[in-house]
Amino acid sequence: MELNQDDINEAELLAYLKGEEVTADQRLNIERWLEDETNRMEARRIYQAWELSLLAAPGTADVDRALKDVKTRLGWEADIKTMPISGASRWWWAAASVIVLGIAFVSVRYLLTDNTVVLQAQEKVEEYTLEDKTLVSLKEGSEVSYLPTTFNELDIRTVGLKGEAFFEVAHNEEKPFVVTTSDAEIKVLGTKFLVQAFDNKPTEVLVKEGKVQVTYLLSGDVVVLKAEEEVVVAENEAPVVKTSDDNQLYWKTGVMTFKEVSLGKVFETLSQEFEMEITTKNEAILSCKITATFKKQSLNTIIEVIETTHNLNSTNKEGIITFEGDGCQ
Structure with missing residues (x-):
């Protein structure tokens, strides 16, 4: 009998992936379910969402051993690497595990896999066309990263940003486009907008066309911007929406x-x-x-x-x- 993801118990599946004890019937059911590639992708998603909560937890955990274990069970071919989580950045993981659990597996894969695509602009402005026809203009010193599967296998098109970029997003109502930064998530369907994401200040967003939702991970503040609006955040202050200043796009226009x-x-x-x-x-x-x-x-x-x-x-x-x-x- 062919099994789909509705036939599996997620708690039992996660226990199996983590190497915990399961019954013989449970093991047989899970291993038959994992024979299907679609189910293996779902299992990866479930495991990676759990892993984010593991990284958010206080104390230490043997993540390397857990990842090597699950690599064999899920058929991962690429080596998987982990990054140490410093005390100073642990708050980010705690906030992310609560606020963006829906896309947590994507964020974790940015950190843990070797096949991430990284687009950079070093000494001059660079322009790129993504697989979904979205246009990205990167200011010098900036970079966008994403997994190749984000455009054809996942329900959300997700890219990470460091620095400053202007996005002209290809419209797709069924697959929202999400930009993640160190402190915010920007979600759209199809629009044109600027994102400034630097380590020393909160993320700021300017919208040229369409509508954008900005969620600040630490505070939980959610702001919806329309065309010709931008959001700015002063230190220890709530986000403020104001009329946009298009001169910030001088580097592009x-x-x-x-x-x-x-x-x-x-x-x-x-x-x-x-x-x-x-x-x-x-x-x-x-x-x-x-x-x-x-x-x-x-x-x-x-x-x-x-x-x-x-x-x-x-x-x-x-x-x-x-x-x-x-x-x-």
């Missing part, structure tokens, strides 16, 4: 537009985009406003326009740009 914007805000944008500190000797300069559009201009050219517009001077010493002048009231 090459266009930066200011319309009656204060130089204080302009300097903030330029500092972030060009990674330069900008200061003034007169705070009244920050109140001056400018209307301009820059298309693939260098920072030096943009500064010259600002100087000419408001009769200012600037110096650049040791990577710090300082403006001088009378400013505005």
